[in-house]
Amino acid sequence: MKDSLFAELLESVEQMDEIVKGEREPAKERFVAASRLKLIRKKVNLSQPKFAMLIGVELSTLRNWEQGRREPTGPAKVLIKAIERDPENVIKACISS
Amino acid sequence: MKDSLFAELLESVEQMDEIVKGEREPAKERFVAASRLKLIRKKVNLSQPKFAMLIGVELSTLRNWEQGRREPTGPAKVLIKAIERDPENVIKACISS
DNA sequence: ATCCTACATACGCCATTGACGTATATTAAA
């Protein structure tokens, strides 16, 4: 990872910091709404079983999310959102076990 | 997302399926060992507070992981592993709120 | 040397989740 690029990322994390602290307006929502999860899964065209495996949860857990019975935890939301934003790269990084 | 590339990804997910079912040998470990988490965080050069924010957990939760008091849940492991494998793209996808 | 701030270790407590199970419904293909 080149240093210049890394510096940019670091800057973004700093900005994220300020957003959380309320010193800056967030550009958009940071997390997936549980209700949008199904749409995201459809977007990458995976069945519940495969998507669940991809993101490392039990099938039943994914179902709980899609049916609104449970709320995904933080990392799950971040991961799903990341998949939504850049499916190619993120899914690749998830898969290559 | 181009269809050809997507087809490749889908194939990979199918393979992942077979791995989980024991029909195929996994290339490597699928998940992060909790003990490796700190090394991964150092690799991307982020403090505990910033890394916790990045992956969407409370600082105390990340600390529990690094100190071996708790085990990250599935999506957290996948996300961390993805960050390890492709920090640039995955962190970018996580950040862009 | 002392203060100060950021960063990290360590752990108690409890509401919420994830995992596991079962039963039913829908869809598509054979």
Place this chain on the structure above:
DNA sequence: TTTAATATACGTCAATGGCGTATGTAGGAT
């Protein structure tokens, strides 16, 4: 219409995540 794959729906419970507090450490600044 039978079959298999996919999805809805929900009960139960151990384990986690979030929250708090206390302590330790490394680095500058004064």
